[in-house]
Amino acid sequence: MEDDGGYGLLDYMRSDEEPELGRTVVGFGAMALLLFLVLYEVLFPGHGLPVISDIVPLVTGVMDSGIWFFILGIMLGFFSLLANILFKAVQD
């Protein structure tokens, strides 16, 4: 019988590069969201999503140019810089 190292699992079944828990949760979340959207479209065809469908028309007139996607990226970059600086400041 193969040695299971005392963990109740065979050696070849134990990975040594476990993904981070955060990534796993985000991955499952994305899949769940996709499944929910598909399910909603199947169950309520042609109906808008609750809440979100009410909000989107409010920003239609605002973000109707491609530049906003780039500005969104710049804002993300800026806030990531800010987060890095704050992290560094409170690290100690």
Place this chain on the structure above:
Amino acid sequence: MDTIIQMMLIFWGLLILFAWLLRNGMGFVGDALAGMTGFMLGKALGPGATLLEGRSGSASSSWIHHGLIWLFVGASITFVDLWLGHSPNDLYSLQSWSWNISGDSAFVPSVFATFAGGIHMILIGAALHIIPRMANHSLASEGNAGLMALVTSLGVFTAIIGTQFGNDIGNLIAFGGNTLVAFAALAIIANVLLTVREQEGRIEIPQWFFLFGMIGYFAAQIGFIVSGPGNASTTLWMMLFLQNGIYFGGAAFGLVYYAVPASTGQPLPSRSLIGLTLIGTILTVSPSGYDPAMLGFAEIALGPLEHGVTEGLSLAACGTETSCTGTLVLSVLMALAVPVAFMFAGNVLAAIRRSGALFEDTALTMIAFGALMTPIFAVASLFTTLDSISGSGELATAISSVRLGSQWGAYIPLVLGGVLAILPDITGRELDSQSEGRRATYFLAVGAIGAFVFSLAADFANISFAEAMIIADSEIEGAVSSTASELMPIASVLFYGAVIGVLFITQNVIRSGSTGAPAGTFEAEFDILGPQNYVLAGPTTVRDLLTAGVTLDTMISPEDSDNDGDHVGPTHLSEEE
């Protein structure tokens, strides 16, 4: 006397006077001034002087970090400016917040953020490290210098906000912001001069570059003021040319000349070329960075200019009735700036190629890219600038593209690379990730050059279109070639690469403060810089050793005379041979 010649004589005279005073001192007056300036930088500030801890290197680090963040902001606003160049009303929805940003309204803030904020702060940060280090003396007032970084950032922020009002009050606020930046710069100059005063040896060339840059910036302003309002339409542009060349150009040269040997451990190939670059930077007029649209910036930075100042310099054409001595002098001085760029690039590129660190080290790769592009854009700028100031105007459409390319494709990589090379010495930490740094360099390079190429192609399409309209005798106001209207969006999207590149570098630098390896950790692995061991076959000179690539860390040992007693031949270059 011709206005241009008079302005140049004032500028050179002030620099010669400064150099003489720096070398010979001012006797007991100098002692009194030094004591008073030291008091003003320290105790006179009251509680303000104790705001910052004043740890050695903290001021330099603070200026560089502020500068990097402003550079990212500057890149972002430049991107918006480029986008609004082809779609002027894409941000119209902001008008619901009373924020009118359309057409070229992002241009002036982009100049403030990129140059008054980003580049100026990075260069001062480098100066605050390099000058005391070469003087072998600590900075006169570290706390004051750190405080001035906050004042400068506040000034730049105020100036940018002021430009968005679009009225006289806003312009006044922006002018106030710019004045704050100038006051902080004066405090830094005083601080640096007090430091250099304690230097015992001679002043080194990188120090001269910074010192002439800082003093030259104000010397050009003095020349502008002394020449009087009657000549403002010429001297304003002369002032901008001189400030660009002596401060932004010269200080960048000084930074790179210090950073490359400090990073590679090898001297630059030619000391004569370094000296010639210094003299050339002072004596010539750099054509790079010229754009008539800079009038908008000058009017805010210097206050309203109601003395016949027009958009762009317009010189007298040579003819039988008009004297064109000034035009000829300025053209020759601009043409002479091109060999200076070649001398600088040749020296730096040879040093980096010899180090073998190209494409390995982020800082050196970025410097190499900037150095390669510097002479190319110097030639391009000479064409567009001379075309514009001579009144020919055939390349007027392309002038903004060439300015964009020379700033983001040559100048900014030089400054960024230089500061990345000296940063481990300042903060005590290596860059967090070299691979991410290299990726950022590629983003910046492809983004800036791609944007320049497509923008230039659009400009030439517009030039052809304009010529076709003239031939067809049907001039339509504001008409743009359909090819140009397709190319311009591509140029602006490509420039987003430069924004991402600067963002990645800034993030990398900020992260290196907490997660970067201690400085010097990778030194042992950096054997690509030179041989570990070197065997001497006979008497040789230090120059030959340095030419052979020996570094300060190379172990030199004499060849075993018993085994090879009557060996006659050239000195072995290394053990591997």
